Amino acid sequence: MSSARLSGVGVSSGRASGPVVRVAEPLGEPPATPAPTDPAAEAARIRPAAERVVANLEERAAAATGDAKAVLETTAAMAADPALLAQAEKVVTGDGLPAARAVHQAAAGFISALEAAGGYMAERARDVRDVRDRLVAELLGVPAPGVPDLASPSVLVARDLAPADTAGLDPAKVLALVTEEGGPTSHTAILARSLGIPAVVACRGVLDLAADSLLVDGDTGVVQLSDGTVRAAHVQGRVEWNGVGVLRDGHRVKVLGNVGSPADAVAAAAAGAEGVGLFRTEFCFLSAGTEPSVEEQREAYAAVLAPFEGKPVVVRTLDAGADKPLAFLSPDPEPNPALGVRGLRVAFDRPDVLTRQLDAIALAAADTGADVSVMAPMVATAAEAAWFVERARAAGIRRAGVMVEIPAAALAAREILAVVDFVSLGTNDLAQYVFAADRQVGAVAALNDPWQPALLRLVKLVGDAGTELDKPVGVCGEAAADPLLACVLTGLGVTSLSMNHTALAGVGAKLATTSFDLCQLAARGAVAAADPASAKVAARAPH
Numbered sequence: 001m002s003s004a005r006l007s008g009v010g011v012s013s014g015r016a017s018g019p020v021v022r023v024a025e026p027l028g029e030p031p032a033t034p035a036p037t038d039p040a041a042e043a044a045r046i047r048p049a050a051e052r053v054v055a056n057l058e059e060r061a062a063a064a065t066g067d068a069k070a071v072l073e074t075t076a077a078m079a080a081d082p083a084l085l086a087q088a089e090k091v092v093t094g095d096g097l098p099a100a101r102a103v104h105q106a107a108a109g110f111i112s113a114l115e116a117a118g119g120y121m122a123e124r125a126r127d128v129r130d131v132r133d134r135l136v137a138e139l140l141g142v143p144a145p146g147v148p149d150l151a152s153p154s155v156l157v158a159r160d161l162a163p164a165d166t167a168g169l170d171p172a173k174v175l176a177l178v179t180e181e182g183g184p185t186s187h188t189a190i191l192a193r194s195l196g197i198p199a200v201v202a203c204r205g206v207l208d209l210a211a212d213s214l215l216v217d218g219d220t221g222v223v224q225l226s227d228g229t230v231r232a233a234h235v236q237g238r239v240e241w242n243g244v245g246v247l248r249d250g251h252r253v254k255v256l257g258n259v260g261s262p263a264d265a266v267a268a269a270a271a272g273a274e275g276v277g278l279f280r281t282e283f284c285f286l287s288a289g290t291e292p293s294v295e296e297q298r299e300a301y302a303a304v305l306a307p308f309e310g311k312p313v314v315v316r317t318l319d320a321g322a323d324k325p326l327a328f329l330s331p332d333p334e335p336n337p338a339l340g341v342r343g344l345r346v347a348f349d350r351p352d353v354l355t356r357q358l359d360a361i362a363l364a365a366a367d368t369g370a371d372v373s374v375m376a377p378m379v380a381t382a383a384e385a386a387w388f389v390e391r392a393r394a395a396g397i398r399r400a401g402v403m404v405e406i407p408a409a410a411l412a413a414r415e416i417l418a419v420v421d422f423v424s425l426g427t428n429d430l431a432q433y434v435f436a437a438d439r440q441v442g443a444v445a446a447l448n449d450p451w452q453p454a455l456l457r458l459v460k461l462v463g464d465a466g467t468e469l470d471k472p473v474g475v476c477g478e479a480a481a482d483p484l485l486a487c488v489l490t491g492l493g494v495t496s497l498s499m500n501h502t503a504l505a506g507v508g509a510k511l512a513t514t515s516f517d518l519c520q521l522a523a524r525g526a527v528a529a530a531d532p533a534s535a536k537v538a539a540r541a542p543h
């Protein structure tokens with residue numbers, strides 16, 4: 001039944017089924033032709049369309065509560081804005097453009113005025129874009145783009161989702177997520193895991209599948225037609241783990257959480273994390289239109305640090321760019337954003353932004369009593385690492401390290417470790433760059449497999465350098481969340497493993513069953529293997 005059963009890459013555990021809701025694709029600029037034969041009649045379509053958009057938003061606002069209600073009410077008020085509508089009518093009658101194109105054009109004027117005003121006004125530009133898209137969709141008779149409000153629990157199907165869209169999903173309403181594109185280490189996958197929403201990415205053909213209802217298996221990656229039964233994922237029984245990362249022979253490997261929000265931090269602490277190995281600060285500001293002030297940053301960071309008083313937390317400075325764009329740090333358009341100005345490279349152009357962030361982190365550390373270190377993303381050379389460490393020290397932060405996620409950094413691990421206090425391997429990007437396989441592209445997902453021996457050989461270089469220089473080497477990419485691979489990484493000299501809260505107990509429990517000798521044996525076998533499957537077999541042999 002090939003047309004009714006598809007296979008993708010399972011990236012977030014659990015089996016769920018339910019009715020399908022599709023995420024409509026972005027609309028782009030509507031065509032300027034054909035010119036309306038009766039411009040007055042064409043212009044007269046705009047207000048009734050706006051009234052329908054307003055009525056729909058008000059209806060949803062009435063059913064919503066809290067922030068969601070306020071956002072819907074504000075959007076409804078904007079959709080009724082007489083200035084925008086009058087301007088659009090003028091464009092239809094004056095320039096002879098179709099109504100949808102006229103709305104787009106009229107909105108562009110408001111958007112650039114708001115952006116030029118900066119600050120709070122610039123943030124409103126996003127709302128005008130939202131209203132514009134809703135009006136254009138109404139006039140064209142197509143669904144509005146973006147994640148729709150879900151009236152009841154549903155399976156979301158999309159080409160791909162931006163991290164900001166995924167972060168806003170309500171796990172009570174989204175039974176499962178299936179995307180045609182996306183890779184296993186994409187940020188959409190990472191966020192779906194942290195929300196506990198079963199997810200399958202790189203599911204070729206799902207957009208063409210005529211399905212009212214789907215059954216999604218986030219473990220096997222299988223997506224198939226279902227009979228309409230609504231079933232939420234069964235929450236797996238908790239594995240027993242005492243909250244200390246230690247092998248049965250006493251060898252210590254810290255088991256830490258990856259977090260990006262206060263909710264993640266609470267979940268990681270509740271699941272027994274010994275601390276945080278990666279706080280993705282950019283996740284706090286995915287929707288911010290302008291740079292948050294030092295005070296705003298201090299508050300946002302303190303809210304995440306709060307559950308970890310007295311515990312180690314590695315705060316990563318903003319990793320903006322590529323698939324995690326931040327509106328206030330966007331570079332000029334680049335042909336290959338993953339190879340462009342992202343991570344620490346943004347700070348070379350904007351050291352003031354880094355300084356303000358480091359100041360905010362130092363303040364939040366003092367506010368909460370968390371034992372904070374800072375870490376820079378996307379570091380390529382020892383000179384870059386030294387540049388960052390100097391700035392961290394100037395901000396009064398005691399420990400500073402860098403991510404090793406560019407192959408050059410792995411190859412220069414000794415020189416880098418000589419100038420930092422610790423490193424942490426970002427296996428998601430390291431795999432992307434060593435295999436020249438974009439994390440977001442489903443077609444190359446198999447290369448972004450952390451069991452690839454070529455990737456493990458780079459990890460070994462870094463582990464060996466850490467052992468030689470007696471400095472900590474962590475892993476905070478998705479590789480750390482696989483219990484068997486955690487044993488291999490330990491055998492390669494890794495001293496801490498940081499992961500999503502849902503993986504903590506499984507990894508902690510597995511480590512307790514093994515010894516350092518066995519981990520080294522598994523590591524030798526996996527590194528020498530010819531492919532990911534043989535690497536797994538080699539790792540399983542002693543385990």
Ligand SMILES: C=C(OP(=O)(O)O)C(=O)O
Pocket residue numbers: 278280319405425426427428429430476477478
């Ligand atoms: C942990 C990593 O950072 P991010 O996933 O945020 O790029 C990584 O690249 O492995």
Ligand SMILES: [Mg+2]
Pocket residue numbers: 377405426428429
């Ligand atoms: Mg990375």
